Amino acid sequence: MNGIVHGGGGAPGARGSAPGAAAMVPPKTAGAAADKAADFANYFCTYAFLYHQKEMLSDRVRMDAYYTAIFRNARHFVGKTVLDVGTGSGILAIWSAQAGARKVYAVEATNMSQHAKKLVAANGFHDVVEVIEGSIEDISLPEQVDIIISEWMGYFLLRESMFDSVIIARDRWLKPTGIMYPSHARMWLAPIKTRLGDQRVQEYQNAMADWGCFTQKTSDYYGVDMGILTTSYFEEQKKYCLQTSLWNSLYPSQVIGTPALVKEIDCLKATLKDVASVFSPFKMPVTSQETRLCGFAGWFDVHFKGSPHDLVDHEIELTTAPRDDETTHWGQQVCTNSLK
Amino acid sequence: MNGIVHGGGGAPGARGSAPGAAAMVPPKTAGAAADKAADFANYFCTYAFLYHQKEMLSDRVRMDAYYTAIFRNARHFVGKTVLDVGTGSGILAIWSAQAGARKVYAVEATNMSQHAKKLVAANGFHDVVEVIEGSIEDISLPEQVDIIISEWMGYFLLRESMFDSVIIARDRWLKPTGIMYPSHARMWLAPIKTRLGDQRVQEYQNAMADWGCFTQKTSDYYGVDMGILTTSYFEEQKKYCLQTSLWNSLYPSQVIGTPALVKEIDCLKATLKDVASVFSPFKMPVTSQETRLCGFAGWFDVHFKGSPHDLVDHEIELTTAPRDDETTHWGQQVCTNSLK
Numbered sequence: 129m130n131g132i133v134h135g136g137g138g139a140p141g142a143r144g145s146a147p148g149a150a151a152m153v154p155p156k157t158a159g160a161a162a163d164k165a166a167d168f169a170n171y172f173c174t175y176a177f178l179y180h181q182k183e184m185l186s187d188r189v190r191m192d193a194y195y196t197a198i199f200r201n202a203r204h205f206v207g208k209t210v211l212d213v214g215t216g217s218g219i220l221a222i223w224s225a226q227a228g229a230r231k232v233y234a235v236e237a238t239n240m241s242q243h244a245k246k247l248v249a250a251n252g253f254h255d256v257v258e259v260i261e262g263s264i265e266d267i268s269l270p271e272q273v274d275i276i277i278s279e280w281m282g283y284f285l286l287r288e289s290m291f292d293s294v295i296i297a298r299d300r301w302l303k304p305t306g307i308m309y310p311s312h313a314r315m316w317l318a319p320i321k322t323r324l325g326d327q328r329v330q331e332y333q334n335a336m337a338d339w340g341c342f343t344q345k346t347s348d349y350y351g352v353d354m355g356i357l358t359t360s361y362f363e364e365q366k367k368y369c370l371q372t373s374l375w376n377s378l379y380p381s382q383v384i385g386t387p388a389l390v391k392e393i394d395c396l397k398a399t400l401k402d403v404a405s406v407f408s409p410f411k412m413p414v415t416s417q418e419t420r421l422c423g424f425a426g427w428f429d430v431h432f433k434g435s436p437h438d439l440v441d442h443e444i445e446l447t448t449a450p451r452d453d454e455t456t457h458w459g460q461q462v463c464t465n466s467l468k
Numbered sequence: 469m470n471g472i473v474h475g476g477g478g479a480p481g482a483r484g485s486a487p488g489a490a491a492m493v494p495p496k497t498a499g500a501a502a503d504k505a506a507d508f509a510n511y512f513c514t515y516a517f518l519y520h521q522k523e524m525l526s527d528r529v530r531m532d533a534y535y536t537a538i539f540r541n542a543r544h545f546v547g548k549t550v551l552d553v554g555t556g557s558g559i560l561a562i563w564s565a566q567a568g569a570r571k572v573y574a575v576e577a578t579n580m581s582q583h584a585k586k587l588v589a590a591n592g593f594h595d596v597v598e599v600i601e602g603s604i605e606d607i608s609l610p611e612q613v614d615i616i617i618s619e620w621m622g623y624f625l626l627r628e629s630m631f632d633s634v635i636i637a638r639d640r641w642l643k644p645t646g647i648m649y650p651s652h653a654r655m656w657l658a659p660i661k662t663r664l665g666d667q668r669v670q671e672y673q674n675a676m677a678d679w680g681c682f683t684q685k686t687s688d689y690y691g692v693d694m695g696i697l698t699t700s701y702f703e704e705q706k707k708y709c710l711q712t713s714l715w716n717s718l719y720p721s722q723v724i725g726t727p728a729l730v731k732e733i734d735c736l737k738a739t740l741k742d743v744a745s746v747f748s749p750f751k752m753p754v755t756s757q758e759t760r761l762c763g764f765a766g767w768f769d770v771h772f773k774g775s776p777h778d779l780v781d782h783e784i785e786l787t788t789a790p791r792d793d794e795t796t797h798w799g800q801q802v803c804t805n806s807l808k
Contacts, residue, residue, distance in 0.1 A: 178701045179708070185694075186682060195690055222692055243697055250696035342526060350535055352562055354525075356590035357583055361518045368519070 176238035181217045184279075187457045193446035194220060194279065197309060197432035200442040202227040204307060204434065208274035211235070213264050213297045214290060218244030218257065220277050225253040232257040233273065235264050235297075264297045276302050277309040283375065284461040285315050285391070285428035291403055294395070307438060308395040310430035315391035315406065316449065317426050318383045319414050324376060325422040325464030332369035332466070336362060373461040378425055378450040384416035387449070390426075396435060423464035425450070516578035521557045524619075527797045533786035534560060534619065537649060537772035540782040542567040544647060544774065548614035551575070553604050553637045554630060558584030558597065560617050565593040572597040573613065575604050575637075604637045616642050617649040623715065624801040625655050625731070625768035631743055634735070647778060648735040650770035655731035655746065656789065657766050658723045659754050664716060665762040665804030672709035672806070676702060713801040718765055718790040724756035727789070730766075736775060763804035765790070 174180050184190065198205065198220075206228035212221040215234035221244070224232045234257055236244055241261035248257040260267050276298055282288035291313075298308065339361055343354040388410035393403065414421060429447035434440035448458045514520050524530065538545065538560075546568035552561040555574035561584070564572045574597055576584055581601035588597040600607050616638055622628035631653075638648065679701055683694040728750035733743065754761060769787035774780035788798045 178697060178704050182679075182682060182701070185686060191690060217694075217697075219690075219692060223690075226691060243700060246696045246700075247692070247694065251693055339522070342522060346525060350531060350559075350563075351566060352559060352587070353591055354557075354587065356586045357518060357557070360583060360586075361522070364518050 175214075175216060176240050178217075178240075178243065181240060181243075183457055185217060185219060189448075189454050189456045190279070190446065191219075193430075193432075193444055194277075194309075195223060196442070197440075197444040197446075198223045198227050198277075200444065201432070201434070201440040203441060204275060204438070205229045209233075209271060210275045210277060211269070211273040211297060211301055213276060213278035213294050214280060215244050215259065216240055216279075218247045218259060220279065221257045221259070222248060222251050222253055224275070224277060225256040229256060229275075233269050234259045235267055236261055237263050264293050269301055272301050272303045273306060274303055275307050275309055281313070281428060281430060281458070283458055284373070284426040285313060286403060286406070287461075289403075291393075291395075291398075292400055295398060295400055295403070298396070305435075305437065307435045309432055310446070311395050311433040311435065312431040313391075313393040313395065313428060314389060314430075315426065315428050316387045317390050317410065317412065317424055318387035319385040319412050319421050320378060320382045320423055320425045320462070321384050321416075321420055322376070322378070322382060322422045322462060322464065324374070324462060325466065328369045328464050329466050332365055335365040335369065339365075370464070370466045373426070373463045375459045376425070376462045377455045377459040378462070380450045380452055383425065383450055384419045384421065385412055385414040388412045421465070423462055425460040425462050427458070427460040515554075515556060516580050518557075518580075518583065521580060521583075523797055525557060525559060529788075529794050529796045530619070530786065531559075533770075533772075533784055534617075534649075535563060536782075537780075537784040537786075538563045538567050538617075540784065541772070541774070541780040543781060544615060544649075544778070545569045549573075549611060550615045550617060551609070551613040551637060551641055553616060553618035553634050554620060555584050555599065556580055556619075558587045558599060560619065561597045561599070562588060562591055562593055564615070564617060565596040569596060569615075573609050574599045575607055576601055577603050604633050609641055612641050612643045613646060614643055615647050615649055621653070621768060621770060621798070623798060624713070624766040625653060626743060626746070627801075629743075631733075631735075631738075632740055635738060635740055635743070638736070645775075645777065647775045649772055650786070651735050651773045651775065652771040653731075653733040653735065653768060654729055654770075655766065655768050656727045657730050657750065657752065657764055658727035659725040659752050659761050660718060660722045660763055660765045660802070661724050661756075661760055662716070662718070662722055662762045662802060662804065664714065664802060665806065668709045668804050669806050672705055675705040675709065710804070710806045713766070713803045715799045716765070716802045717795045717799040718802070720790045720792055723765070723790055724759045724761065725752055725754040728752045761805070763802055765800040765802050767798070767800040 205224055207230050210221070210224040210229045210232045212218075212224065212232060212234040215221050215236045217240065218234055221232045221234035232253075234244060234248070236259065239261065241259050245259045248254060248259060276294065278290075278294050278297075280288075280290040280294050282290060298306075302308070339358065343358070346352055346354050390408040390410055391406050427448040427450070429445055429449065431446075432440055432444040448456050448460065450460060545564055547570050550561070550564040550569045550572040552558075552564065552572060552574040555561050555576045557580065558574055561572045561574035572593075574584060574588070576599065579601065581599050585599045588594060588599060616634065618630075618634050618637075620628075620630040620634050622630060638646075642648070679698065683698070686692055686694050730748040730750055731746050767788040767790070769785055769789065771786075772780055772784040788796050788800065790800060
C-alpha cells in the first residue's frame, strides 16, 4: 500500500510514562521559564528516579550496542574530549573514560546528576569525568569536544524530542572534525497483524454504550441533560482508543509486509527543522498470504558509523525492530485501525 | 495506640493520576509563571478530559450528597448569587440555577469550561449561569456572592490543595453574610487490617533482590560497579513501596479500631495556614480481637450545615468512610506498615 506518514516530532513524555497520558501545553500567557517548568513536570522528572535509570540500564540490547560501539572503536576515544548529553546515571561517560578519553563532560538536567557524580567517583574517574547538572542549552563548557555521545532516542525515535538538545549541543560544542555517537538514525513503518485493534474498537464501543447509560441516569436522577456533550465525548474517546499509538513488543511474524523507511537522519548534519516533523511518501507492500491488516508499527534503528572523514573501525547497529530473541524497552509504537 | 499525624497538605496530582507518580517541583530558577505552568502540567490537565469528569459525575454518593444538599435547602439559593469554584462540567452551577439562583458564576481553570458553557446553554440556563475560564485567583466578578459552592476535596481531603483556592475565593468574593457549601470538613484516621502491607513488603524485597542481580550483571558484562548507588536505590524503593500512601476501597470489617478525628475545618473560617499541614495528636484504640495491625486508613467527610446565622433546613453529610454498600471514587488512603 502507498501512504503518507505525517507526524509532529515534539511530543513530550518520558519513556515509561503512563500510556495515553496527555501532556498538556501551558496556558498561552506562559513564557520561556513557564515552558521549561512544564517540560520539567511533564518529562524530565521521571529521569530523576533510579528505578527508571535501572530499567534502561537493564536493557541488554541498548547496553550492548553502546558498549560495543565505544570499546570496539576505542581509537576514537583515546586522548580525546567527549560530551555526554543527558548522562543520566553516567554510564556512557564512564565507558568513554574507560575507553581512554582525556576528558568527559557529562551533562544531566535532573538531580540524577548527583548519583552520576557518585558513580563516576566510585569507579575511579573523578579526574576524567566532570558531571554538570543543567540543561545542555544553558550550560557552558571550557572547550569544544571531539565526540558527542548520547542516548537520546524515545519511542519511535522522536518522542521526547531529545534530539533537539543534541543538535543544539552539536552546533555549539562539537569541533568541526568531531564525531557523533550514534552517527545515523532511521525510522521504519510496517504493516502488521495484532489483536490490539479489535480490543481498542471494543473499548471504544464500550465507552459509547456506557455513555448512553450515564446520560440516561444523569437525566433521570439529577435532572441534567448531558446529551450536548455526546459528540465531544465520542471524539475524545475515539482519539484515545483509536487514534493514539501505543507501546507494544511485536513478534517478527506479526509484520506482514515490507517495512518502509520513512525518515533518515544524519546526526552530524540534521537541523532542528529536519526533525520537527516526519513527512514521507512510502510504499508498504503486504506480502503475507491470507492475512489481515490490523495496523502499523513504527520503530527505529541507530548506527555508529563515525564521521565521513573518520569512520569507525567497527560499525555497530542498535535496532528496535521486532525480534524473536531479544526485545528493548522501546518496543514498537503501534497504530491500530478500526476497520473490520 | 497514640500517635501523631504530621503531613504536608500541598501535594499536587489530580484524582486518578498514576499512583506513586511523583510531581516534581520546577528548577530553582523558575518564577510564578513557571510554577503555574508546572501546576498545569502536573495537575489541571486531567480535569480537561470529559472522561475524568464523567468518572466524578458517575460517583453516586458524591452526586447524591451535593444534589440533596442543594435541593433540600433551595431556600438558600432562591434569588441569590452563587460562585462555583472549579465548575468542571458545570453540574453544581446548573443545579444551583435549577434551585432558583438569580445568578451563578461558574469558574473553571481548564478548557472544560467550553463544555460547561454548552451544557449550561443546552439545559436552558444561559441567562443565569456565567461560565468563566480562568484561575479563581485571577478572575474578576462584578459582585460578591451569597453562596460559594465547590467540590474541592481530593484524596484524604487535602490532596490537590484545591481548598486553598476556595479560601482565596471566599475571602475575596463571599459576602459577610455568605454561606459555604459544604460548610465543614473532617479528616479521619483508623487502624486497619489489609493484605496490601505484605504485598508491598514483598515488592520491596523483590526490588532489593533484583538490584543485587542487576549490579552483578552490570559489573560482569559492562565493567561498571553500581554498588555506590545501592543505598540510594533502596531508599527510593523504600519510599515508594513502603512510605507512600495508596488508594484503596476498604470494607468496614477491615477497620479494626476506633477512627480518630485528626482535622476539623470550618470552611467559613479556615485560613491558608490552617490547611497548610495536618498535625494532630490522636488516640486510636484497636478494638478487634485477635487481629493484626497492618496500617492506617485516612478518609474524610464534609457536611452541609449552612452558616451559624443561616443554618440549612436539612443537614447533609458526604462521607468517604469504608462502607459495604456504596463506595466513592475517593476510596481511602492507606498507609501500610512493614512490620511482620
